[in-house]
Amino acid sequence: MRTVQPVTPRAVLLGLALLPANAWWLIQIEYVRYSDTPTIPQVFFHCVAMLLALRAVNLLLERRRPAWALSPGELITVYAMLVIGSNIAGHDQLQILFTQIIYLRGQATPENQWEALIWPHVPGRLVVHGARTLDHVLKGHSTAYTAEHWHAFAPPLVAWGIVALVMAWTLYCLGALLRRQWENERLSYPLEEVPLALSDPDLTVMRRLPFWAGFALAAGAQLLNLASSITPAVPSINLGVRNFEFTSFPWQHMGTIPICFYPFALGLSFLLPTNLSFSCWFFFLLTRFERVVAAMFGYTSWDGFPYVNQQASGAFVGLGLLTLWTARHHLARTVACALGRRPAIDSGEPMSYRLAWVGFVAGAGALIGFTVSAGMAWGPALAHWVLLLSIILAVARVRAEVGLPSIELYQRGADDMLRRGAPGWLKPADLTVLTLFFWMHRTVRNYNLQHQMTNLRLANRSGVDLRSFGVPIALATIVGIPVAFWAMMHVCFDAGLQGAKFTGPAGWAFGMDAWQQLGRRLSTPQPFDRGVPWAYLFGAAMTGLLTALRQRFIWWPLHPAGWVVANSFALMRLWVPITVAWAIKSALLRYGGLRAYRAALPFFIGLVVGEFAAGLLRTLVDLAWGLHLPSGAGIGGL
Secondary structure, three states, rough: OOOOOOOOHHHHHHHHHHHHHHOOOOOOHHHHHHHOOOOOOOOHHHHHHHHHHHHHHHHHHHHHHHHOOOOOHHHHHHHHHHHHHHHHHHHOOHHHEEEEEEEHOOOOOOOHHHHHHHHHHOHHHOOOOHHHHHHHHHHHHOOOOOHHHHHHHHHHHHHHHHHHHHHHHHHHHHHHHHHHHHHHHHOOOOHHHHHHHHHHOOOOOOOOHHHHHHHHHHHHHHHHHHHHHHOOOOOOOOOOOOOOOOOOOHHHHHOOOOOOOOOHHHHEEEEEHHHHHHHHHHHHHHHHHHHHHHHHOOOOOOOOOOHHHHHHHHHHHHHHHHHHHHOOOHHHHHHHHHHOOOOOOOOOOOOOOOHHHHHHHHHHHHHHHHHOOOOOOHHHHHHHHHHHEEEEEEEEHHHOOOOOOOOOOOOHHHHHHHHHHHHHHHHHHHHHHHHHOOOHHHHOOOHHHHHHHHHHHHHHHOOOOHHHHHHHHHHHHHHHHHHHHHHHHHHHHHOOOOOOOOOHHHHHHHHHHHHHHHHHHHHHHOOOHHHHHHHHHHHHHHHHHHHHHHHHHHOOOOOHHHHHHHOOOOHHHHHHHHHHHHHHHHHHHOOOOOOHHHHHHHHHHHHHHHHHHHHHHHHHHHHHHOOOOOOOOOOOOO
């Protein structure tokens, strides 16, 4: 029987000690400079690189100070805490929120009429006030450490910090209820093979020559590009995203076709099951041709018929609801266990099912109550959270089952579904509160749940007691939220959100975009398109149909998750490495069998680790020498 180890205090303390430096680094690289975006992919490259560094230090300690060396479970604990802290402070969560609450009053002008259109519907405690403070944080050359500035920022940061904490808790409770069901369904969690390989005490993968060949190839390409950025005479290799477009009718309506050759994307895509990778690129091309055929019949509006974007939104919600339906019997057992109507079946789970149910219901109720207190009516508030939680669940399911290197549903989340599906139902106050939650809707990419679930999977595979593993997850969240806000204030009052040092797109993408869209909707209401709700239903129905076909016919080649992510911006950028990895893996399995696949696997993991290690080194060189490398020139821009 496998020995289960509790979480150790030293691993938790090490994880907590790394969080402030990690948050500062993220804000500098991802928010201010935008030279790289580590928290856009599903696997955060700096966390993998840090795990590699810890593993290297561990090898030295095992020889000289064995008692100081960290166990695999301790390495995974530190890694998990970095992932949780990075997700909170990252591109898709609090960075968006922080910018939003500054820009509403900081960028209001007579021309945009925000003061008349929007301000009356926003509770004062949820945004930053104070003309001097707003001027300082926008222009920079100031310091966050004054009573005036903290007095202006404290109310909204405390309010939203509590919301972020309740959100994380609610999702962790949901994950605790679903974890065993997903294990029973044998979800593969393919992306987790990378941190597991680095924490393996036997170094099974890292002892193989193909691993180091892949490592050297990927790291060498990135370091060559770094040298080229510093000295333009050095040649470079364009591995990043390049966009191609057709100019002739009707192919021009296929839209932009992105192509990239990131080694890490090829390596991570190789970990995907072949039926899933095939489904991803097949449905991506299908949606492109869907637009072409529609254009041939005169439907050329990008957001109109055949409503490809809205089909994708419906598919996400459909997958989330199907995930709950599939788990219905298991969830019924957890309810019976929580009520004491059947023997306990929650031993070894992250928490008791009673606590999980109480925590989830209380957390969901608190989130809905906050939304109503902010000004939204009960009906729209309830619909918003049902849709959002369904999408969050779908994203976590795609991460666990498909393992795409990145997931994205750009501005087509629950808020957009409510606005387009039932525009007459929403009053100005409802629309305003939806905009306040823009940080949860903008990209539909990195929520707490998928990282919580994958960290639980890593802990379980590493022999860590799941009940005690909740402690580092909780502490990383509780500490990570104020640390993230501190890092943003510390950096932004110096650099200035509109200063010359700030080269990232946060100003227009996070701060202005949401409020400008709301201003237009309030001044010019959006007309209702009858085809939109049908597109949502069609997208969800197709997910259900593909699920039924997959369950009924073993030979059925198309996976519903491929349909769900077909119109994702992330998949558009990754379809080439996914297709190449599918072709290589299919050929290896067909002609060489499982032995050939296992022989090749270290090479592809080496591609991932090599590029990730070079990526972290690249950012450290950028910060140390003040290079201010070109925006978006790194490896995370997916």
